[in-house]
Amino acid sequence: MEINELKQIIEALLMATPEPLTEARFNTCLGDEESKIPLKEVISELTSDYEKSGRAFFIKEVAGGYQIVTNAEFEPYIKGLFSKSGKLRLSQAALETLAIVSYRQPVTRNDIESIRGVSSDSSLRTLLDRKLLEIRGREDGPGRALLYRTSTEFLQYFGLNSVKDLPRLKEVEDILAEDDSELV
Amino acid sequence: MKNQLHRIDLEMFEGPLDLLLFLIKRDELNIYDIPIAKITGDFLEYVDLVKELKLHSAGDFVLMAATLMKIKARMLLPIEANGDDEVEDPRTELMNMLLEYKRYKEATSTFSEMERFERPYYYHIPTPWSLQQEDNTAILEDVKLYDIMLTFQYLIKNYEEPATHSVAVEEVTLSEQVGFLNGLLQAKTKLSFAGLLEKFDSRLVVVVTFLAILEMLRNRQVKVIQSKLFDDLLISRGSTFGN
Numbered sequence: 275m276e277i278n279e280l281k282q283i284i285e286a287l288l289m290a291t292p293e294p295l296t297e298a299r300f301n302t303c304l305g306d307e308e309s310k311i312p313l314k315e316v317i318s319e320l321t322s323d324y325e326k327s328g329r330a331f332f333i334k335e336v337a338g339g340y341q342i343v344t345n346a347e348f349e350p351y352i353k354g355l356f357s358k359s360g361k362l363r364l365s366q367a368a369l370e371t372l373a374i375v376s377y378r379q380p381v382t383r384n385d386i387e388s389i390r391g392v393s394s395d396s397s398l399r400t401l402l403d404r405k406l407l408e409i410r411g412r413e414d415g416p417g418r419a420l421l422y423r424t425s426t427e428f429l430q431y432f433g434l435n436s437v438k439d440l441p442r443l444k445e446v447e448d449i450l451a452e453d454d455s456e457l458v
Numbered sequence: 459m460k461n462q463l464h465r466i467d468l469e470m471f472e473g474p475l476d477l478l479l480f481l482i483k484r485d486e487l488n489i490y491d492i493p494i495a496k497i498t499g500d501f502l503e504y505v506d507l508v509k510e511l512k513l514h515s516a517g518d519f520v521l522m523a524a525t526l527m528k529i530k531a532r533m534l535l536p537i538e539a540n541g542d543d544e545v546e547d548p549r550t551e552l553m554n555m556l557l558e559y560k561r562y563k564e565a566t567s568t569f570s571e572m573e574r575f576e577r578p579y580y581y582h583i584p585t586p587w588s589l590q591q592e593d594n595t596a597i598l599e600d601v602k603l604y605d606i607m608l609t610f611q612y613l614i615k616n617y618e619e620p621a622t623h624s625v626a627v628e629e630v631t632l633s634e635q636v637g638f639l640n641g642l643l644q645a646k647t648k649l650s651f652a653g654l655l656e657k658f659d660s661r662l663v664v665v666v667t668f669l670a671i672l673e674m675l676r677n678r679q680v681k682v683i684q685s686k687l688f689d690d691l692l693i694s695r696g697s698t699f700g701n
Contacts (some may be wrong), residue, residue: 289582329580337640342582349578367472369566377565389559392473392518402604409604430571433576441568444561 275309280316281323293315293426294339313340337429364400371397375407376428380421382413383451396423406431473651474522475559477504482556489556492549494533525552584607603678610668612650612688614661630663635670636679643695651691 285296287303302353309316317340321333334343344352364372371394373388386394401407405427412418424437434440471477481500482489505519532548642649651671658664671693674680678696 292583334579338499345581346578349580352580363570363577366566369573370472370562371571373562373565373569377562389555389562390473391475391522391555391559430581431576432572433579434572441565443565 275307275311277311277316277319280309281309281320284316285320288333288340288342291341293432294337294341296339299339334433335435336425336433341430365397367392367394368397368400372401372406372424372428375401375422376424376437376440377425379437380410382419382421384419386422399419468485472563474501474519475556476558476563477519478522479560479563492553494526494530494549494581498523498530501526524662560695606672606682606691609651609684609688609691613655613690614664630666632666632673635663635667636674639667639670639680639693640700643693643699647694649693651693653690 275456277446284295284300291299295313300313301309317333317335330348331342331344336343364415368388370452371386374389375381378385383394383398386398386428398407402409405425407422407428408425409420410423413421428434429436463530471480478497478501480490481487481497485496487493487497502523507524508516508519529552535547604647639649651668654667655664671680671682671691674696675682678698679701680696680699682693683692684690685693
C-alpha cells in the first residue's frame with residue numbers, strides 16, 4: 275500500500291475513532307490488506323503535513339494510541355461549545371483519591387480511606403461519574419470489596435500514554451530529606 | 459492561640475491527617491519526635507470547631523482525637539524495661555500514617571499541574587447521534603453495575619409514594635419478588651423497570667424488587683439492558699431462566 279493511501283486511511287480512522295487508535299486496532303481495521311509501514315511512521319508523516327499546512331489540530335499520542343486533538347490556542351473559542359461543568363477542575367479531595375488509586379491500583383475504598391484518614395465516598399463518586407475511575411472486580415478477601423482502577427479516560431484527562439508514565443511517587447526518605455533541607 | 463486557630467480556613471483541610479501535617483509545618487515540629495501533648499491540645503481545639511459547625515467529616519476528626527489522646531496517655535506511663543526487648547514508641551504508627559499520607563498529598567500537585575496543562579486540548583469525539591443506533595432501545599452492551607445503581611437512584615428519585623395513610627405492616631420478601639418477576643417474564647420477553655415502578659405503591663416494594671433483579675442478574679436468570687445512562691432498564695430472560 276502506498277504511503278499516501280495509508281495516510282488517508284489513518285486520517286479517516288482518526289476522525290471516526292471513539293477512543294485512542296492503537297496499533298492493534300489499526301491492523302484489525304486494515305483486515306487482509308497489509309501495511310508494510312508501521313503506524314507510528316505514518317502518524318509522524320501526517321503530523322508534519324498538519325504542521326506545514328497550518329491545521330488547527332494535531333495527533334496526540336495518548337492511552338497507548340493516537341487521537342486528534344485541537345491546538346491549545348483555540349481553547350477560548352472551543353469553550354463556548356460546552357457547558358461550564360464539563361471541564362470543572364477536580365477538588366483536592368478528588369485529586370488525593372485519584373493519586374492513591376493511580377499508584378496503588380487495584381485498591382478498595384478501605385485502602386484509600388486508611389491512607390487519607392477520611393471518608394472518601396463522595397470523591398469516589400465524583401471520579402466514577404467523570405469516568406476517571408472504574409470498578410474492576412472484587413477483592414478475594416472477606417467482604418469481597420469492590421476494586422477501583424483508573425480508566426482510559428483518566429489517561430486522556432491527564433494526557434498520559436500509560437500509567438507507567440506517571441511521575442514516580444516520592445519515597446518517604448526523599449520527603450524527609452526535603453523537609454530537612456527546608457529547615458536548614 | 460485560640461484566635462490563631464480560628465483564622466484557619468476550615469475548608470482547607472481534607473481530613474485529620476491533613477490538619478496534623480499543617481500543625482507540624484506551622485510550628486516547625488519534628489515529624490520523628492512529635493510533641494504529642496502540644497499537638498493534641500491544638501488538634502482538640504480544632505475538633506471542637508468542627509463539631510460546632512457539624513462538618514461532614516466530624517467523625518473522622520473525633521476518631522483521630524481519640525487516637526491522639528490514647529498515645530498521649532501511653533506516653534505518660536512509665537516504660538518498663540524488660541530485658542533486651544525494644545519498646546516501641548507509641549507514636550510510630552501515627553508517624554507512618556502521616557508520612558504515607560504526605561507522599562500522596564504531594565503527588566496531587568503533579569496531578570493538578572497535568573490537569574491544568576491538558577485543559578486547553580479538546581479531543582475529536584464522535585457526536586452523540588453518531589453513537590445512537592436507530593432502535594431507541596438498542597442494547598448498550600457495557601452496562602456496569604454502577605450504571606444500574608445510578609439509574610435506580612435516578613428512577614426512584616422521581617418515584618412518588620401515593621399519599622395513603624394505612625398503617626398495616628407490609629410484608630414483601632426477596633423470593634416473592636423473584637417469583638413475581640419470573641411469572642411476568644414467562645408471559646413477556648421484556649419488562650420495563652420504569653413500567654414496574656408504576657405498579658407498586660410503596661418504596662419498600664420497589665427496593666425489594668430492585669434487589670430481586672440484582673439477585674436474578676447474578677444467577678443469570680435475567681439480562682438487563684439499557685440504551686443510555688439514566689434510561690429505563692429493560693429486563694429480559696437470561697441464560698439460566700426457568701431452571
